[in-house]
Amino acid sequence: MKALKYSRQRESIKNNLMHRTDHPTADALYLSIRTEFPNISLGTVYRNLNLLAELGEISRFSCGDGSVHFDYVTKPHYHFVCKSCGAVLDLPFGMVKKTSDLVDGGEAVPGRVDSHTVFFYGECADCMRKKSLEESPEIADPEK
Amino acid sequence: MKALKYSRQRESIKNNLMHRTDHPTADALYLSIRTEFPNISLGTVYRNLNLLAELGEISRFSCGDGSVHFDYVTKPHYHFVCKSCGAVLDLPFGMVKKTSDLVDGGEAVPGRVDSHTVFFYGECADCMRKKSLEESPEIADPEK
């Protein structure tokens, strides 16, 4: 084992990840951290994310879009991945049966799991609304 | 939609995948198909695998090793991934609670899921045996 020294960059990465809920990829995190550390490099972000994952402070997962997503480790929960916009939403455990509510009548298909995450694929409410507006522009503002 | 014409290459890929149980990556499949079609290209293999996946005849999944694995679609089942040698084994549904038997007392950690697959990570029996032999060479041939 090696001695692990403090670094502002790692702290910022950890902190950033802890305060967001969108399960970012390394690159998304990089873009975000950059506003605080304009000179940080993508390599550093990757190195720290992998280090934190080994330490068990964060987790890595793939949801089928070709790149790895990171998540601050809290307690086990479900993830819902929108097939249209790629958004990854958290779902509390115990909601599986009710997932269809979330997508406004749509279907959620069980996806991938991690030791603390479970995935469902479907289309999020936003995308569904957007799509129906494109198909029938006349009902913009679906206020009942 | 486009017309889909027959191709010997696609047929061979499909057939090959259907008759193996090791959930190969595109490259592994490529090496195998090559014995039948020495000139087939990796690009063709990828194109067909993605096409078949879209048609729902096969499925794609990632088990955390950086590349995508393919599986002929049959019925839902579990997968066990060996953390040491990377082998991906099939487990019938209903075996989850007994996964530890399979790894000879080791622990199997729930991993990722796909619409028809569930993953468990651990160390396969072969690797465990190999490791214990390295640690105590005197007990080669563990015949009781």
Add this chain to the structure above:
DNA sequence: GTCCCTGCAAATCCTTTGCACTCCT
């Protein structure tokens, strides 16, 4: 003949690494 499919190679995308330098401790 038309359009899909292939082989090949170049291009892309994501991630890792080597190196010289800087910052903790």
Add this chain to the structure above:
DNA sequence: AGGAGTGCAAAGGATTTGCAGGGAC
């Protein structure tokens, strides 16, 4: 001082894509 950690840029590996020729219908 000693060794982690960093930035940069180059390297790597997996997958995709453009193009010209070949095959299915």
